[in-house]
Amino acid sequence: MKNYILHVLCISFVSFFLSSCNEDDYQPQYAYEARPEFLAGNKIGIIVVHGFTGSPQSMRPVAHKLNDLGYTIMLPLLEGHGSTPEIMEKTTYKDWANTVHQAYTLLKPKVDKIFVLGLSMGGTQSLHLAANYPVDGAIVINASVSTSPYEPLPEYDGYPRFLDGIGSDIKKPGVTEWAYKKVPLLCRESMDQFKEITSKELNKITCPVLIFRSIEDHVVNPETSIYLYNNLFNIERALINLENSYHVATLDYDQDLIVEKSHEFIQSVINK
DSSP: OHHHHHHHHHHHHEEEEEEETTTTTTTOOOOOOEEEEEEEOOOOEEEEEEOTOOOOGGTTHHHHHHHTOOOOEEOOOOTTOSSSSHHHTOOOOHHHHHHHHHHHHHGGGGGEEEEEEEEHHHHHHHHHHHHHHHOEEEEEOOOOOOOSOOOOHHHHTOOEEEEEOOOOOOSTTTTOOOOOEEHHHHHHHHHHHHHHHHHHHGGGSSSEEEEESSOOOOOOOOOHHHHHHHHOSSOOOEEETTTOOOOOGSSTTTTHHHHHHHHHHHHHTTTT
């Protein structure tokens, strides 16, 4: 009965709390394709984190395949995502990070080991979590971190409120990522701040890290993963090149490779 109640609480948390931003401003709402999800499994948990302006839709196939391998999966919807760019505009990196932290807090009592896996800004979130919370391993796919100091935009009244969207950078024909068609400029600035904060925290990470890097990526410079690998000191880390996928590799040709190598990585960590 205790496990059943906790399972219900997990589903309620993922479905409602993780999707809300500020109850004083609006009620939680999100597209069905962007819905968060909890998948019960064994005592090894994985928090699977989507990217900037994206949604759990981009991570769902990987999450379900890892669940099929036995893992317990928490697939949160970052605050301000999965709805409208206008709602996202009200959020900052602190809100997005808080979603991941809350997912960690909820998942921890259910499992003996916790891993975190993220795409793009979700990879940044994964590294940030690993730098500040006890996790057993981090898996990042085309993670976005700063390779140079953050410089805020100069004061100017003529900046556009929204920028062009960055979703669906996928090599495989006929596959589309659920993502916003436009990006709030304020959120882009907040993400750049978060990238620098996370870059400065890399020396705090003590768990093993697996890095996936698309050779051709039109959103994040592929050299960023090389920088990340070179700046993770004194820990076990590995770099795997994805030869046949663009940025959203979790929906691309290398999806099964990501699942296979992530599974091998997790098993190698827990069996030491």
